[in-house]
Amino acid sequence: MVLSRESEEFIANLRMYLMTSGKNDHEINEIAEELRGHLEDAESRGKTVDSVTGGSPKTYLETIRNEMKTDYFGLTRLAPMFILLLIAYFITGSAIRGDLSFSLLKLVAYPAIALLSIGAYIYYFRKMSAANYSTKKELSIFIAIQIITTLSLAAVLFIDIFFFEPFYIPSRETMWVIAALGALVFIAGAIWTKTWITIILPLFLFGPDFILQFLQYNETTELIISASGLYLGMAVVVLILYWQNKKQNPHKS
Structure with missing residues (x-):
């Protein structure tokens, strides 16, 4: 029926x-x-x-x-991959660009922002499910959370540059090894979650930085290309979420 x-x-x-x-x-x-x-x-x-x-x-x-009982075992089973993906997202780009460093502010602020962002997504996913929001309103919420997260990360980076000293800066060779390990984590995450998002998003976020390492551009052009990759990646993820939502619920407008 x-x-x-x-x-x-x-x-x-x-x-x-x-x-x-x-x-x-x-x-x-x-x-x-x-x-x-x-x-x-x-x-x-x-x-x-x-x-x-x-x-x-x-x-x-x-x-x-x-x-229903909460599936704590299932949540615990996902924790290791979840933590690895978070770490990879935060350090792979810097490792590719050659500006990776570790400071107290980054160690505290980045995980806090990530957890708050994920918590916001979960909260609004649950709220939207109960309130039956329109697709347009859902997309607006997703984009707003992503923009706030991006601005928060940018603010931390700005404060870190001017007010904090790094306590560890890896060598360039070590950074390439870290970048390679990050790529492996993204691939493993795609296999684990059975979705391409953990590969597609890093390609847009970090792909331009990787290519620019082998080309000669001025700093302004590099910044424009990197920023374009970031926002294009955000747009692709939003479109994927929209497509998956329409596939699961084709009648929703």
């Missing part, structure tokens, strides 16, 4: 809500299929989603979430 647009959207929102709440994937699939059965039965009798949710989708989602 083909469900209505409203029902398909609610099933997609249920999956996203439970996933961002740290629930087990297998149990999420079971709950989603059970919900689909209830919705098919309701629609066959001329009823709507409200007949299943009791008129409050948010309360319905919260009730299901509270009845």
Whole structure:
């Protein structure tokens, strides 16, 4: 039976809500299929989603979430790769450019910004699932979080340059080794997560810097090319998220 647009959207929102709440994937699939059965039965009798949710989708989602156990083992299993990817994103670009250094500010601020950014994404993913935002509003939120994160990182870099002294600066050869290890982490992350985002985004972020190492350009041109790669990479990731959202929920506008 083909469900209505409203029902398909609610099933997609249920999956996203439970996933961002740290629930087990297998149990999420079971709950989603059970919900689909209830919705098919309701629609066959001329009823709507409200007949299943009791008129409050948010309360319905919260009730299901509270009845399910949090998959702490699954979250712990993802932690090592998650940490490696964070480290790789922060140091690979600098290693390629040859300006990698370690200071107390970077060691504290970069992980804090990363965790806050990820926390913001998870929070809004869950909130959007319960509130059923439009795709345009979702994209606006994603872009806003990304811009705030980028500006925060730029601010840390600026403060670090003028007010902090690095306690360790690797040799150029060591930096190339670090960059190569970062590339391996991105590839491993793509295999682990079964998505190309962990490869596509680094290509746009760090690819221009790698190419510029073998070409002669003035500093202004290098800055423009690097910045263009950054924002193009952000745009590609947003488009990928948009495409995946439309694929999972083709009726949503």
